[in-house]
Amino acid sequence: MTGRAPPPPGPPPGPPPGPPPRPPAPAPPRTAPPVLSPLPPKEHKAGSTSAESTADRGAATSALLESSGNAGNGLQQSASITFNNTADDKRAFALERTSLLQQLEIDRILSAFRLNPYDVLEVPLEADDKEINKIYRKKSLLIHPDKVKHERAVEAFDLLKKASSHLLDEEKRKALDETVMDARLMVLKELNLPFATPYDDARLANLSPSWDDRVRSATKELMVDDELRRRKAIRVQHQAEGEVQRKKEQAVEERKRKVEHDAAWEQTRDHRVADWRAFQKGSKKKKKSDPNVLG
Structure with a gap:
C-alpha cells in the first residue's frame, strides 16, 4: 500500500480578488500669472546666432518690465488718492482748530477784567514793549474781524487794541504798575x-x-x-x-x-x-x- 502525495496549497480563504485600484488623478499643473511667468527657453536651431538669442531675451525683459510698470502705476495712483485724502483731512482739521481757537480767544477777551490791560492782553507784569507788541500782533491776527465769523469780533478786537495802547503808553502803564x-x-x-x-x-x-x-x-x-x-x-x-x-x-x-x-x-x-x-x-x-x- 503506497501513500499519496499531499495536495498543492490553494489560495488563502477570503473574497475573490477584484480588479486593481486606479491611481489618483494627477492635479492640474499650476500656472503662474502671465505677467510674472518667465518665457520658456527657446530651442536654438543649428546655425542660430547669439544676436537672435540676445534679441529674444530683450523682448522678454521689455514685456516683463511693461507689465510691472502697469502694476506700479496702479499702486502709485492708489497711494496718491490716499495721500490726497489725508492732506484734505489735515487741512480740514487745521481750519477747524483755528476756528475753535478764535472763538475761545474772543470769549476770553470779552470775559476778562476790562480795567486791567494785563488781563485783557494776557501778558505778564514784567513784559517789555517788545513782548507786548509780539503778543498783540499774534492775537490781533488770530481774531481780526476780517478773518473771524463772530458777532462780537469787532468788540474783542477793539478791547485788545486798547489794552495794547494802554500798556505801551509810558505814563498810563506807570500808574497801572503802581x-x-x-x-x-x-x-x-x-x-x-x-x-x-x-x-x-x-x-x-x-x-x-x-x-x-x-x-x-x-x-x-x-x-x-x-x-x-x-x-x-x-x-x-x-x-x-x-x-x-x-x-x-x-x-x-x-x-x-x-x-x-x-x-x-x-x-x-x-x-x-x-x-x-x-x-x-x-x-x-x-x-x-x-x-x-x-x-
Missing part, C-alpha cells in the same frame, strides 16, 4: 508778612488761593475803587460845568430881556410923550375954566 504794587502790598499786609518779602519767598508758594490770584483780586478791587472815584469826579466836573453853563445862559437871557425891554421902551417913547403933552394941555384948560369962588 496800582498793582499797592495790591501786592495789601496782600502782604493781609498775610501778616513784611512788605520787603520777595515774591519768590517759600511762604508765598503754597497759598490757597494762590499768590497770583490774591494779587489779581486785590488789583481788581483797587481798580474798581479808582474807576468809581474817576466817574464821580467826572460827574462833579460835569455838574460844575453845567452850573457854569447855566449861569452863562441865565446871564445871556437877562441881557436879552433887558435889550428887549429897552427896545420896547424906545418904541413907545413917542406915544408916551404925546400922552404926556395931551395930559399937560388938559390940565391947563381945566385950571382956566375953574370959577373964582372969592371973586
